[in-house]
Amino acid sequence: MSPTLAVSRPRRRILPGFGLSLGFTLVYLSLIVLIPLSAAFLRAGGLSLADFWATVTAPRVLVSYRLSFGVSLLAALVNAGFGLILAWVLVRYRFPGRRIVDALVDLPFALPTAVAGIALTAIYAPNGWLGRWLDPLWGAGVRRLAEWVPVVDWAGLLGTKLAFDRPGVFLALTFVGLPFVVRTLQPVLEELEPELEEAAATLGANRWQTMTRVVFPELRPALITGFTLAFARALGEYGSVVFIAGNQPMHSEITPLLIINKLEQYDYRGATAIAVVMLVASFVLLLLINLLQRWSRRYHRV
Amino acid sequence: MAALVTTPPLAGQPPAAAGRRVVRNPAWVRVLFMTVALLFVAGFLVLPLAAVFAEALRKGLGAYLDSFRDPDALSAIRLTLLAAAVAVPANLVFGVAASWCIAKFDFRGKSVLITLIDLPFAVSPVISGLIYVLVFGAQGWYGQYLDAADPALPWLQQWLAARDFKIIFAVPGIVLATTFVTFPFVARELIPLMQQQGSDEEYAALTLGASGWQTFWRITLPNIKWGLFYGVILCNARAMGEFGAVSVVSGHIRGETNTMPLHVEILYNEYNFVAAFAVSSLLALLALLTLFLKSLVEWRARKSA
């Protein structure tokens, strides 16, 4: 059959509703997502390359990239470590309140980010619940570091306070990314048969060898997927960060905040240019996540 | 991307038998793991939640309740409910349609479609708001259309201009942005569920003489209802709590275009902490309710598995 024939003649299908459901899906997807998203790229296309480049590489923007990417990476790493332990505890150990802890893990999905932001601020601000003790400690610690290793600008890198400074960005981004690693690891851990560990034990492996050589490789794909998801989420996060970051120019401004700043000054072109950079970064991450998930399933094909 | 990872629990495996095994980590490791995990949960999850309620009640129950007498607070609550009331059903219908064509049929470009449905999860909320400003704002396609000297559809331009139909810095923009950020939730939940269930029951209904709609209402819908409910509560939580996207399109007009999270921001920036936390406490209660319902659905799914 020639290709044109195949296209022009609708294939008969047994179950009804294909045309209706696919048609509705495509129209709705186009109206809500594709057309508005393409607007961003089309408007950015209206900028001259020089303007675009000048906007997205302005010093204040570059600092924000470094902060956003650096802290998102750090928060995702911390979540990978603690998330692994938390998932292990939730799947393997039985203790009173386990179900509640399990349910609470999803809190960052369910709690509005603005609420999370002001709650974290209430805790870590200099007069906050924990902040009244931890904040001076952090400041003293950073000063001590600066005395020992003076070549690095520690105060610029780590901030001198917890809230209203760079550590606040880290706290907020760790909060929003917390569920991802736990939730990607949990089903894998549940399917991981204890027999695997017992087999390793009968073959003479000690517990450390079993964990590092048998269990961890099984978890690695899910761990990387969870890490990437947490990283992607942290990169775009806005609501929780603005309350706790202090938003000092050239120091603790995240990239999404700069988009808002430009919009408030009616600089739509500038906002669009930065947004396009972030969109491209997000799409690359999305692609990476899809590839990772395909890769992580490669052992499980029957 | 939330639903991407919250999917597996519905598939429902009973947790592996734990604790009774001989081959397991030594006791000190177990204690260490438990301590680290619980401290992490306490510091990052329990404490913020407690802080919301404690700060809201700091000046007593009277001050707390007074916060809700503010007409601006009430209008923010109303607008939040309205945005969710439009976005959730719209995305629900979309989710059912999308999962039906993806799970029940084979067609070219299916995997591309699945990826496109995930797009809003990959986009920063701020950018989600921005793209609507670019389409509908005064500088956008829509705004320029309203000012165009020679529009393609003059009657439409006149009709819109006569009604002063604004989208950005107005309620429609808030609804649209909310719809965008909650777009994938229901579809993401239903697609794997329907793929896993297969189509045999639908085929059986067809051979027994049921029509397409009868098959959908009597066979498909009862089978996916818990997955649907699960998607809806997650979608609703995000719809009511969205901050970044709504903040961009809202214009922050008190009493008109403020949702609850935006109202929290305004109160907080005015150092009206008790009121800010009071409104937050409603949102936190909603979050707790969401978590409770979510656990309930998961528990049911595990039981029936």
Added chain:
Amino acid sequence: MSVQVENIRKTFGHYTALADVSLAVKSGKLTALLGPSGSGKTTLLRIIAGLEHADEGSGQIRFHGEDVTHVPAGRRRVGFVFQHYALFRHMTVFENVAFGLKVRRERPARAEIADRVHRLLKLVQLESLAERYPSQLSGGQRQRVALARALAVEPKVLLLDEPFGALDAKVRKELRRWLRRFHDEIHLTTLFVTHDQEEALEIADEVVIMNQAKIEQVGTPQEVYDRPASPFVYQFLGNVNVLPAAALAGAGAGRPDGGGLVYVRPHDIEVVPHAAGESGLPAILRYIHAAGPQARLTLEQVVNRETVEAEISRAELDRLGLRANDLVRLRLRQSRSFAEDYAI
């Protein structure tokens, strides 16, 4: 009602599931569609039911002469039992069976539906389980609910896809005998798919053997077993020895003409002691498996050292007084040869 399949072709991309298949299913008979997995038998069954479309421009499906190729599944009046039953999991047994009656355009009165459902449940011996949910039933019970549900719409043809495939061995045997008796009671034209030759030969009136998208042979169980139409059928139905014809001169094989292969079933091999002047294929007895009513002998041909299996009765074994490593001669009571170019 009879079913005619005429030149049906079905391809999935580059894969051919059915290559111009034609078949006539006799009215009122229990017919088995037998073949290895991937032979196209389930696809054929689904096309007859209207759950799959044949390729554009290929042949027709007729029910009692009437063309139903373009009639949707719901109006063909076929009962279909799915391999994994496809019971509606959110409905009770009663509701499952009643479903086909409730979705009709002219829906019978409530009392009539209840009456019909209870009669059907009685027929499949499940009256007491009407209020159970599918998840509360055993495999065999689910199977019978699926059957009752398919029968509720008073189909003219009953189609079953691997009806015993998901059951354990013991239930399987019971249920297939039950299905045979059941068919004798209702005399509905029934077509069932199976990959188990024992199952097909035991209960079917007629067996249709499929291989690689084609029908190899149609006949009664005895016909297909005794007179296989092709090497494939020979090998698919029970054990068979394949011997080079050249080696068999004088061993009693049909007409060994120097070339080709000869097919002989183990129980058609006669074993005689090796004595001077006797005719037959010389072989050395290697193993005797005597657990069971029949003794299975593994022998090695002297000429080419290839293995031959023979089956003789225990009494015969005792009479011959055979032991391992004895030299014997083999004669063929019945065998079959096919032209050499016949692809297996």
